[in-house]
Amino acid sequence: MRIVSLAGGIGGARFLRGLKAAAPDSEITVIGNTGDDITLFGLRVCPDLDTVMYTLGGGINEEQGWGRRDESHTVKEELAAYGMEPQWFGLGDRDFATHIVRSQMLAAGYPLSQITEALCDRWQPGVRLLPMSDDRTETHVVVADEKGRRAIHFQEWWVKLRASVPAEQILLVGAEDAEPAPGVLEAIRDADVVILPPSNPVVSIGTILQIPGIRAALEDKTVVGVSPIIGGAPVRGMADACLTAIGVETSAQAVLELYGSRLLDGWLVAEEDKGVALDGVTVEARPLLMDSPEATRDIAAAALTLATALRHPA
C-alpha cells in the first residue's frame, strides 16, 4: 500500500512511528511542514523535518520530543558568550551539525528536498521524507503588545513567548509563490490513501495545505484525519492558541469543519467527542491518546482501516 501522510513536528512524528508499525510493508511518503523553518546564526533550521527524521531514525530525545538524544549545548553557550541572539532557541551540538550540513548544501545550490534526502541517507527513517516545498516560506504571527502591532516569526511567538501574546493573524509568508517540492504531487497522485496525523491544524497541516496545488491534489484522494483535539483541548502543544487566532473553536467538530468534507473522507475522534459529524465525512470515535507506542500504532491502524474502507477511485 502506498500511503501519504502530512506532518508537523512532535505529534506528527510520533504518529508516523505508529503508522510505520501499523503498516510495516507500506511505502510511506511524508510531506513535512517547513513553515516553522528559521535562519539562526546564519544556519537554516528545519525543526519539523528534523523532528520527523530524528524520531523515525532513532536519534530523537524521547522525553523532550524534539532535538537529539545525548545532546550537549557547548556551541550555544559559546554563542551566548559572544553575545549572539537569539538565546531562546534550544540548539544542541549534535543538532548544529545537521544545520551546518543543510546550510552548506543550500549555499552550494542544492534544493531543500535533495538536502533532506541526503540527511535521511544517514538516518534511514523508513519513509520518504519530502519538504512541502523547496521554496522558502515562513509562518509569521501578527501580535499586538506594548511594543505595538507587529509580525514576528512563528518560532519567536511559539518558543520565546510560549504563545502567551494572542495572535491576531497567522500568515505563511511566501505561500502564494511557492510550489510543491518535486515528488509531492506525484506521491499524492499515486497514493492509495492519505492520513492526516493529529498535528497542529493551523501551523503544521494548515501550512502544508496552503502550498498551491497540494490541497487540490488531496481532494481527489481518500483522506482520513485524526483529530488533534480531545474533549476541547489539544492533545499536546498549543493548537488552541493557533485555532483562536484564525477564529476557529478548539474542538474536534470545529477542526473537522476547518478541514471540510472536500478534503476529508474520514475523521477519527476521541470517545468523549462522539457525536461530532459532518455531511460527507465518516466519523469514528475511539481512544486517541498517543500515550504508548502500542496505543499510537493502534490509532494509526484504525485510521488506515477506515481509509481503506472508504477508498474511492481517484
Next chain:
Amino acid sequence: MRIVSLAGGIGGARFLRGLKAAAPDSEITVIGNTGDDITLFGLRVCPDLDTVMYTLGGGINEEQGWGRRDESHTVKEELAAYGMEPQWFGLGDRDFATHIVRSQMLAAGYPLSQITEALCDRWQPGVRLLPMSDDRTETHVVVADEKGRRAIHFQEWWVKLRASVPAEQILLVGAEDAEPAPGVLEAIRDADVVILPPSNPVVSIGTILQIPGIRAALEDKTVVGVSPIIGGAPVRGMADACLTAIGVETSAQAVLELYGSRLLDGWLVAEEDKGVALDGVTVEARPLLMDSPEATRDIAAAALTLATALRHPA
C-alpha cells in the same frame, strides 16, 4: 611605546604573550596572517587570528597550542557521521561557535577586521588584533605526487599531509589585489618599533609581507626580528619544508638574508648561531628557546631593547 608585531599562529601567539609581559604599558598592534584561512563546512576559519586571540585572551589549549581549552568534538563527529569532508581538520565545539559568528557576520557584509574586533570584545586579548587584509587571500601549495602536479590549500598540505609531500611552490592566491586592512598602514606609520616574532618566515610573516604596501611601510621603520631557526632547525613547526619550497636554506643566516637589510634593523639569533651577519643589520645572539613564559618574556624584552637602541626616525 607603540609596538607593531606581525604574527602567524602558535609561535607568534606565544611570543606575543611574552611581548605583553615585557612591555605591559605599551600599545601593541598585531597584524595577523590570514593566508591560512579556510572555508570548512561553509564556515570561515581563521586559524592564526584565533590562535592569537585565544592565546592572549586566556582561552587557548596550552598543550596543543591551538584551539580552545576544555574542548569537545561533538559537531565534528556528527559531521563525519553525515559523511562530510574534510575530517582531517580538528574543529572543536567551542571553536565552531567562533566560526559561526564570523561566518554570519561575513554573510551580513562586515569586513574581517570589524569581525575580528567584535570577537576580541569577548576575549580582550590586550592587543589590537588586525587581519593583514580584509580581502580574501589563501596560501596554496603546489605539490607533485601520484595524483599529478596540483595546487592544494595550505591547510591540506600542512595538516592533512603534514608537509610530507615536497612543496614545489607556495603561492598566496589573491595577494596582488589585496589591500592592507583598515588600520594596518596607520599602525605601522605610528609605531615606535616593529617586532617580528619567530613565526614561519614563509607562510606567516612572508605572507603578511606580500600584501601590497605592508613591506614598504615596514621598511621605513625600526624592525627587529627573532630568528625562527635555531642551529639549522625550526624552533617549532615545519618551517624547513616551507623554506625549502622557496629555495632558502633552513638557517638563521638564510632567513636573515630572506628578510634583508631593507626590512630589518636588528636580528636576534640563538647562541649557537653566533656569527650570523648581514651588512646594515645588528645581530645579537642570546637564548631563544621559548620554553617558559619567563624565557619568552626575556626574548621579547631583548628584541624591544635592541629595537629601542636602533630606533631611527621614520
